Amino acid sequence: MRFGADIWVLYPKLGLEDTLRVMEDLELRYIEYPYELFKSSRPEDVEARVAEVADVAESYNLIPYQLHAEYGDICFELSSPDEGVRGSAFRRLCRWIEYASKLGVRVLVVHAAFPRPSLDMRYDEVVKRIIELNVSYVRELAKLAEDHGVIVAVENCMEPWFCSSPQDLLLLMEAAASEHVGVCVDTGHFNVNSINPADAIRRLSGYIVATHLHDNDGRHDQHLPPLSGNIDWRGVMGAFREAGYEGPLIYEFGSFGGQSPRNVVETLKLVTEYLKALA
Numbered sequence: 001m002r003f004g005a006d007i008w009v010l011y012p013k014l015g016l017e018d019t020l021r022v023m024e025d026l027e028l029r030y031i032e033y034p035y036e037l038f039k040s041s042r043p044e045d046v047e048a049r050v051a052e053v054a055d056v057a058e059s060y061n062l063i064p065y066q067l068h069a070e071y072g073d074i075c076f077e078l079s080s081p082d083e084g085v086r087g088s089a090f091r092r093l094c095r096w097i098e099y100a101s102k103l104g105v106r107v108l109v110v111h112a113a114f115p116r117p118s119l120d121m122r123y124d125e126v127v128k129r130i131i132e133l134n135v136s137y138v139r140e141l142a143k144l145a146e147d148h149g150v151i152v153a154v155e156n157c158m159e160p161w162f163c164s165s166p167q168d169l170l171l172l173m174e175a176a177a178s179e180h181v182g183v184c185v186d187t188g189h190f191n192v193n194s195i196n197p198a199d200a201i202r203r204l205s206g207y208i209v210a211t212h213l214h215d216n217d218g219r220h221d222q223h224l225p226p227l228s229g230n231i232d233w234r235g236v237m238g239a240f241r242e243a244g245y246e247g248p249l250i251y252e253f254g255s256f257g258g259q260s261p262r263n264v265v266e267t268l269k270l271v272t273e274y275l276k277a278l279a
């Protein structure tokens with residue numbers, strides 16, 4: 001099994017170049033670029049940053065594998081009752097497919113459109129609408145991803161609503177019916193929703209194209225390193241094997257407490273050694 005990490009494991013505690021150098025040294029060759037690396041309200045600034053990062057990354061023996069698209073407010077804008085707001089949010093999301101292509105990454109990780117309670121709709125209607133919107137979005141994204149030679153991965157969300165369960169993701173995969181759309185398995189998000197990550201991975205067999213490996217106490221989305229929470233990692237590694245997942249496993253931890261970069265590096269070594277022994 002191959003391993004990698006979101007550069008968020010060390011960035012911005014370390015600068016971008018130092019972070020990339022450490023990952024190269026640790027042979028964590030598969031990297032994810034977080035949204036935070038490019039975050040700006042001005043599209044021209046994002047584009048300039050994409051060009052800059054692509055240029056910097058070229059001098060390292062690393063494989064930029066995943067890019068995390070914009071998330072947060074955009075997820076709610078995508079389900080706005082206002083067609084203008086929805087359209088502009090979706091166009092903004094589509095730009096990330098171009099950024100992925102410019103960065104040379106294979107997979108763009110996205111969050112689904114999120115539901116909001118409505119003055120005018122009952123909850124069952126809100127749910128029906130959010131499913132219809134997400135189905136139409138993944139179909140559009142599939143076409144654009146194909147044009148740009150990338151894959152869009154819908155991540156299981158932390159919030160306990162549509163796309164938090166494997167069944168929701170399977171619904172979208174069947175609706176998209178495209179090799180350019182898949183699933184990003186976030187182990188921590190399944191765990192906070194009391195969904196056993198190993199069971200979820202087995203259910204999603206054949207559709208997994210990206211991964212976010214992190215741990216938590218089962219209650220809060222703590223983004224801890226594997227073995228620091230209550231996830232059964234032996235079970236998770238067995239499930240990836242059973243699901244026939246052949247892509248890299250990518251850590252997505254980093255925001256935990258005051259760990260020094262040196263201790264993060266040691267944690268990455270120990271955890272990778274442990275998980276490799278189970279793979």
Ligand SMILES: [Mn+2]
Nearest residue numbers: 155186212252
């Ligand atoms: Mn994630």
